[in-house]
Amino acid sequence: MTATALQQEAQRAKRRQQIGGWLFVAPVLLLNLIVVVIPSAIGLGMAFTDWSGVGSMNFIGLANFQRLFQDGVFFKALTHNLLWTAFFLIVPVALGLLGAYLLSGIKRGQMFFRVAYFIPYVIAAVVNTQLWRYLLNPRVGIGPALSQCCGIEFLNVPVFGSRDLALLGVAFVDMWHFWGFLLVLYLAAMSGVDIELYEVARLDGAGRWAQFRHVTLPSIRPTLVFTILMITIWSGLVFDYVFIITGGGPANASEVMGTLLYTTAFQRFEAGYAAAIGIFMALWVAIATGGFVLLRKLGWEV
């Protein structure tokens, strides 16, 4: 064979590989296109109409967005999504890192612990929310029980009825079911860290915290960044736990974009306006992902 023939052959093989590759991706892409992308595009298009959810609609341009920018409740909800993100980036990540770090330092019982931490994650939201609504009930929950037996008062408050605590309370319940998942992810990443790095650090006189800070954290950075991205995306879309426990109340104290979209579409019958809120939720996801892509471009291995 001549060199050109070889080259042609190689190119043909490359093309074949490309076509084969696209054939492999096609089913997932196509399904997602039909089920999510096209209907979502239609749904988002409603943001420019006065559609009630049933029947006819009129094109009203950007009127829904004008209204949105003056809607105090929407900004409240958006703020709550930001607070929610902050809470989830701090509390479950810290718990997950701490637990994973401690767990990676032991041998006996490791299996038991990681299973225990993961179990809340496999339980449905309908069950978890009902459980915690009972546990935090101001009349019969753990609050009054602790108050009666041991005089501990800080939990003896109607958590989901309080303006100051409702959002935090719901976030806590969601966090309770989620942190074990993070822990297992971090544990997985930590088990891949080279033991020799710890030995070297120890020889340099590094304590536990220094080892964690200078060996563990940098080594698991890809996983950490991945979870941060996922948490940021999910925090913009949060719906089920808030909807089931408080419905966004009291007085919008736990309102998030997801619950606001639901009430707007299905209780106020303003599907067009709800779609405008939906566009902002999609925007949230786009911004979060954009940041992620930027980090990558800047050379972070994530």
Added chain:
Amino acid sequence: MLYLILKQAVHTSIFKEAAVKTRILSVMLIFSIVLMAVPAVGAQGDETVITWWTEVGTVPTNLQEVFIDPWNAAHPGYRLEIIEKEDLEAVLRTTIAAGEAPDILQTAGASYIAEFVKAGLVQPLDDYAEQWDWADKLLPWAYETGFIGGTLYSVPLTYESMILMYNRTLFEEHGWTPPTNLEEFTALAEAAEAAGIHPMVYGNANWQPSNEQVVGVYLNNVAGPQNVYAALIGEKPWTDPEFVEALELLQTHIADNGWFSGSLENYFATGWDDYWAELPTGEAAMMMTGTWAFYMTFSFDEAGTEWDWAPLPIFNDRAGEYNYELATGSTLSINAVSPNADVAADVINYLLSDPARVLELSSTKQFGEYMVPLHYTEEDFPADTDERLIRFFSDFAEVTGEGRFGYTTWTFWPAGPNVQLWQEIELVWFGEMSIEDYLARHQAEWDAARAAGLELAVPAPAGVE
């Protein structure tokens, strides 16, 4: 060659995981056994099926024997299917535009139907009403609530009112009697508080719109039904002082005094299971609630106490003598694209035609659900019916027959103002919005609903031309 060695290596590593494979295989085996047990979905014969979706948890336990079976027997060639749907409202709205909704549409109230009417999704019922004299069968005010723009589009499946339910055992112990006016109510509430008892229990932890029930009571019983009526038909603005006064009194009771469940925070954290624990055990004395609560009175049996009810106290003389709020619960309509509209109408007519059968159905829910607003006499009620229930239904018929009635928000308010009413009142209660602003916004919602032609039919109370 290298490939073969690698292949060998990979396979060996799989064999190490033989245990995994066995486990996965057994899981798959279980799946396939379950799958084989699935019977094929066969044809159901050549009967025409009439479908009706209803809310989960509201269905009388004897619906099949008392309603569906007799109807099927009387209509050869047709089969009635009443299906319990989760989250009925949202599912109906998702499916109806695609023409996939059932023949008989059940919605949560008159304001929902207005939307469907505007979109041309439900059929006019006037011809059926005329053919079968529905105007005579239904209570007049209830029949009226089905009209939108002069055309009948729905009939109520159930009717309700607000009452004051109380723990009779507790009242007897303390020598209390049900309050009829503001002074008595205040005195009783203070006495209860002094005894370490919550004057009332209520909350919205399970159902956020529960707020509207409370707001409705104060609007009616402070401002008076005549003023509410004038505002409903657009002859009086909601910003008038009578309505401000009503919400100020509610503010005092619910926020300042914490008479609903102990504190405003408790109100928001209190749900159904709490009512039915606190009231029967005497942790709370009273509850302003709807007649659907009759269904839960068995909780008192469990606690070994007695319950009773009284009309709600009138908080201001201008509201006149005591009255009952008019309310329809769910409504029934016929899908505009139903191919069997006449038969579907026959199902509805079947429901309206026999008061005794309705009571037999509704008795399984203590007359809290499927209580179609027909003309009942005491003899129609099953023999073992509780005296307190009969007392309510007779008195309700008599008093509202004289035109002494108020208005519930979920029957007479269009969706926009209705949602604003129960959502933003929370801001008022927490002091984040003034009563004046709240009512001004309420008026704006009404103006918008009127402009869109979404007003509902409102019967006039006594003393109004």
Added chain:
Amino acid sequence: MFRERRRVSTLPNYIILTLMAIFALAPILLLVSGSFKSTAEFTISPFALPEELLWSNYTTAWEQGNYATTIRNSTILTSFTVLFTVALAGLAAYALSRLNLKGGNIISFYFLIGTGVPAQLFIIPLFYIWKQLGLINSHAGLIIIYVALQAPFATYLLRSYMVALPQDFIDAARIDGASNVQVLREIIIPLSWPGFLTAALVVGLFTWNEFLFAITFLPSPDLKPIATSLYAFQQRFGRDWGLTNAGSVIMIVPVLILFLLLQRNFIEGLTQGGLKA
């Protein structure tokens, strides 16, 4: 001496880890213990162990919740969804991780955020499309939706896993003339087995617990999944805590058993995959 110090130093680990385990498990133990109580006992002592095991809660819940039907339906929905999702996602992940697709990175990111659209936004148009395609009121129609919703994230997971596989194996196979399908079957799948398990678990959990799409796309009561049983329970017997708890336990026991059976491989799946992009 070094060893001695280390043994002592793991004690705080165990203390904190145990506290965390209590935090995770105590509420669930309360749920299970409550499922054996009568309402009366529950009201008086919600946190104590049951005086006697009231198994009748379970038989009543089983019948009232119509679990025989709903568990069967959820099993069908879950097993087929998992099967198809993992199969399709495996193919896509292989192409994205190993075939140097042009534009592959963009697709990977699209897959990552593909789950980021609120369902309330597209469910009405989707229902309309499904009606036109005649896919309403059938398990197959709902399974297609579930697969479409879950496959992108599963692809992303599996891709992370496959990226980490050593390239030498694949190169060697290629030199020996193996086709794409052969490489996938003989090398990639066996080596990423735990990754597939992980994806299957995540997809399975989602499907088992799903409610919104199920109630919308399956009008017929014979086809309802298990989440509707629990919903009906909370509507009808919300006050009967023992019964409602029993209904909850029935719902979580199957996934719990499956998880406990497969958890070792599942967690290894995460370990080896490292979830790297």
